[in-house]
Amino acid sequence: MAKRTPNTQLKQLITEAGWTYAALAKAVRVVAAEHGETLRTNKSTVEHWLSGAVPAGNTGRHLALALSRKLGRLLTEEDLGLPDTGGEDDGIGLTLGPDPVDDLLAMWRHELERRHFLTASAYSVAAAALPVSHVREMAARTAAARTGRTVGMAEVTAVRDMVRVLSEMDERHGGQHGRSALVRYLYDDVAPLCRGRFRTEEARRQMLSAASRGVHLLGWKAYDAGQQGLAQRYYLQSYALAAESGITGHDGFVMRTMAMQGLKLHRPEHCLALAETGLNRAKGKVGGQTEALFRVVYAHTLAKAGQARPALAETDRARALLAAGADAADEVPFWALAWGPPEASVHSRTAKVFETLGDHHRAASQYARAAASRPAGTYARIVALDLVAEAEMQLKQGRIEQACATWNQAMDHMDGVQSARTRKAIKNIRRSLSRFRARGLRCAADLDDRAAGFLASP
Numbered sequence: 001m002a003k004r005t006p007n008t009q010l011k012q013l014i015t016e017a018g019w020t021y022a023a024l025a026k027a028v029r030v031v032a033a034e035h036g037e038t039l040r041t042n043k044s045t046v047e048h049w050l051s052g053a054v055p056a057g058n059t060g061r062h063l064a065l066a067l068s069r070k071l072g073r074l075l076t077e078e079d080l081g082l083p084d085t086g087g088e089d090d091g092i093g094l095t096l097g098p099d100p101v102d103d104l105l106a107m108w109r110h111e112l113e114r115r116h117f118l119t120a121s122a123y124s125v126a127a128a129a130l131p132v133s134h135v136r137e138m139a140a141r142t143a144a145a146r147t148g149r150t151v152g153m154a155e156v157t158a159v160r161d162m163v164r165v166l167s168e169m170d171e172r173h174g175g176q177h178g179r180s181a182l183v184r185y186l187y188d189d190v191a192p193l194c195r196g197r198f199r200t201e202e203a204r205r206q207m208l209s210a211a212s213r214g215v216h217l218l219g220w221k222a223y224d225a226g227q228q229g230l231a232q233r234y235y236l237q238s239y240a241l242a243a244e245s246g247i248t249g250h251d252g253f254v255m256r257t258m259a260m261q262g263l264k265l266h267r268p269e270h271c272l273a274l275a276e277t278g279l280n281r282a283k284g285k286v287g288g289q290t291e292a293l294f295r296v297v298y299a300h301t302l303a304k305a306g307q308a309r310p311a312l313a314e315t316d317r318a319r320a321l322l323a324a325g326a327d328a329a330d331e332v333p334f335w336a337l338a339w340g341p342p343e344a345s346v347h348s349r350t351a352k353v354f355e356t357l358g359d360h361h362r363a364a365s366q367y368a369r370a371a372a373s374r375p376a377g378t379y380a381r382i383v384a385l386d387l388v389a390e391a392e393m394q395l396k397q398g399r400i401e402q403a404c405a406t407w408n409q410a411m412d413h414m415d416g417v418q419s420a421r422t423r424k425a426i427k428n429i430r431r432s433l434s435r436f437r438a439r440g441l442r443c444a445a446d447l448d449d450r451a452a453g454f455l456a457s458p
Helices: 010-018 020-034 045-052 057-070 100-112 132-138 154-171 179-194 201-225 228-247 252-262 271-282 287-304 308-330 343-358 360-372 381-396 401-412 420-438 443-456
Strands: none
Touching: 010 020, 010 045, 010 057, 020 045, 020 057, 057 401, 100 154, 100 179, 100 228, 154 179, 154 201, 154 381, 179 201, 201 228, 201 252, 252 271, 252 287, 271 287, 287 308, 308 343, 308 360, 343 360, 343 381, 360 381, 381 401, 381 420, 401 420, 401 443, 420 443
16 A cells, blocks of 8 residues: 655644644534535544545535635635545535635636636526525524634725725726726635624624625626626625625615516516515615615516506605605615616616616606716716617617717717627617618718727727
């Protein structure tokens, strides 16, 4: 029998963690139990590994995860001096586990290493139902051990400030600007903060909420790049962090986002339940402007479900709440400002309700109000997309020259924006213009030439 080589890498990591062999064995048993496995790992087992033995089955993964949690960084089996037994786990991010940071660390590492399988992953209808069932069951979850630095509200403010800056960059320049910087910031800085020792319970709750907002932004960036499966995984983990934070309404807001994604992808199976459950998590517990954001998405899901009268009633309630909240100057939470001013978001989503119900005139009016309600310099991409949608509604009314003028306004906002959605919008514009250009309509020909030039640019 060949002589085993002692595992010095694993020994160094155990020493860094400050664990006894018995403590490590217990941590591995805990991780295994969270994944539905029962292990008999003990002090002698750890000594066996250190002598060069390879853990059987999934135990190596459980060992790596236990040390990752303790040390606040992602460790693989290879980092522990063990053979990699797993390959790429295409289920990463599609569950609501006991500690969302575990899945996120793995996802971020795959992003940083440019692994293709995550960015090419498909949207999952089954996964879309997870937040609804989670709210219904609200099963007790294992609390992760908190280690590392002491964290207070100053650190929470720093995370919010950084996420705000990266969010503004996203809206001004498109989802691909700053994406790697956001992944690296969440991986290197925010994940260890979430595992820190907190000065107060409120600091812990607010840090998890701030982290959720950062992960939500990362999901939005993936969505903007057309990577819908990856976006869904990030939204699920953003939801998990928000639910863990216990901040009123935040988990419901992420459910609202997931409903919006499902509607956009024409996968309505769980959208109504997501929007309704999200609304119920916030109704009467948040300010009027914030509640309006929930209600207007619920209205859209009702419209998509063919419930026109309830949809219009919810739209009216949303606009009434928006006006009352603005008059009262109620405070809108940090996490609810993902798409800028609530007024603009409510108008844009109201337009989609009218569009779904076939009222193209009112839809065009609401898209115009949405675009006018945002500071154009900060929200270039979303202003452009609202204007594109307005032009589409004008075209459906037979107003081709007005549509061309609005499309030109939209393209004025697209310079410097790197976004799969804006490029797709330009392609759709060209498709819509083709029959008018063939008829020799000058405004259509000029706009088509401009669109072709836009698509030709890198």
